Amino acid sequence: MNVALFRSSSAFINNSFSMYTVLFAYSCWFSNALSLSVFFIAFGSLCGWIYVAVLGIPIAIDIVFRRQRYIDFIKWSIISGLITLIPLTLIDSYYYGKLVITPLNHIRYNLFSKHGPTLYGTEPWTYYIINGLLNFNIIYPLAIIGIILTPYIDIFIDRRYIQSVAIPYAMIVSSIVMWMGLLWMQPHKEDRFVFPIYPLIILTASIGIDQIENLIPRLVRLIKLKRNSVLFVRRLFVYSIIIIHGILSISRTFAIVDGYSAPIRLLTHSNTTNIFEKSSNKHLNICIGKDWYRFPSHFLLPEKSQLLFLRSEFKGQLPKAYSSLKNATRLIDNHFNDENKEEIDRYVNLNQCDYIIDHxxxxxxxxxxNYSQQFQIITSIKMILPSRRSIFRSFYVPYFSVRSNRYTFLHLLKCSKFVDVLNE
Structure with a gap:
């Protein structure tokens, strides 16, 4: 039901993979399977995203200083690193035809390169606050409350449980604070950078809810309500959170699907209705221009086809497919750069296109x-225009969202040279 997990768990990127491994690592840590927790941090950082090693710091502190098992920690770290890094390096080196240690390359580019990720845009410091409220709604401020109240947890919880409960709570909080602190320091900000700690944010919110629940008896006494009203207030508080979070999450999910699923729906519809097969048996060139960043996946293209780019007002570096030659991963293409500069070889002429995707x-x-004025429209899917900012664009509300938002259509267009074939 949570929007953040709905989006992050379905994304096919390294940040999502790292989220899974961090979740496994912390689950093992809480279950005292310490060797596995070390392994999953190593696995997630080396095979997924190297920076999630930061989220292993609280686990390392707990094992080395709190439990005094530093020899075991060193042993588990070395074994986990070797088990992960050796096959990773062998596979990458085989496909690239030279020695490649991918995590080191990642660090070298992002931390020691003169260019770095700021080439791809910067965002204000408020970015992650707004993003958190959109993805977690009421859970986000509850997580902040959990972070703030954790140092005072001995006030709310019986001191007999402090050693077993309070220290892990503090370490969960410290991992979120460290991670978000690092992200806030970077001018280049993206939603996916927060993926690894999404489960921890929800866990911290539950800590906040628990701490507020423990405050309710004191609040009831303070405002001089009847003692038997404590249970009612607690239930009202918890049920209200569940209902509000559920409604806002469903509303946000509907808004995302309604407004931004057009590219996936367009290609899925075109494949299921065999639109592409009506053209010919030749290899198809499917072109995209200003909507290049909306293209969802090559998995949704028909088998005998390729995606090509038309020139647009975007002046950055577009992706490029691997060569069809043998050992293509070992070939070095000169038409790449690390400055996000436009590469002209990415573009094709309009007369090379069989189909065009355009809004x-x-x-x-x-x-x-607008290519729809030049070519035949095969199918169209309604898509939201982001030009008008509105709460009803962020959260779907029947009737109000339709009236408040502005929509356009994403088209699959048939180039004129094949119109006659289509109509046969």
Whole structure:
């Protein structure tokens, strides 16, 4: 039901993979399976995203200083590193034809390169606050409350449980604070960077809820309510959170699906209705211009096809498919750069396209026209326009969202040279 987990768990990226391994690592840690917790941190950071090693610091502190098992920690770390890094290096080196240690390359580019990730845009410090409220709604402030109240946990919990409960709580909180502190320091911010701690944010929110629940008896006495009203207030508090979070999460999920699923629905519909097969048996060129960043996946393209790019007002570096030659992963293509500069070889001429994916823009230009005015529309899916900011764009509310938001259509267009074939 949570929007953050709905989005992050379905994404096919290394940040999602790291989220899984961090979740496994912390689950093992809480279950006292310490060797496995060390392994999953190593596995997630080396095979997924190297920076999640930071989330292993609280586990390391707990094992080395609190439990005094530093020899075991060193042994588990070495074994986990070797088990993960050796096959990773062998596989990468085989496919690239030279020695490649991917985690080191990642660190070298992002931390020691003169360019770094800021080439791909920067965001204000408020980015993660707004993003957190959109993805977690009421859970996000509850997680903040959990972080703030954790140092005072001995006030709310029986001191007999402090050693077994309070220290892990503090360490969960410290991992979130460290991670978010690192992210806030970086000018380049993305939603996916927070993925690894999504489960920990929810856990911290539950800590906040528990601490507020323990405060309720004191609040009841303070405002001089009847003693038997404590249970009622507690239930009202918990049920209200569940209901509010559920409604807002469903509303947000509907807004995402309704407004932004057009690219996936367009290609899925085109495949299931065999639209592409009606054209010919030849290899198809499916082109995309200003909507290049909306393209979901090559898995949704028909088998005998390739995605090509039309020139648009975007002046950065677009992706490029591997060569069809043998050992393509070992070939070095000179048409790449680490400065996000435009590479002209990415573009094709319009007459090379069999199909075009394009939406009707409010502000078309000569280099970025609305192709639906030139070619035959095969199928269209409604898509939201982000030009108008509204709470009803972020959260779907029947009737109000439709009236408040502005929509356009994402089209699958048939180039004119194949119109006759399609109509046969």
């Amino acid at each position: 009707d823009s409010e502000n078309p230009s000569e280099i970025q026209p």
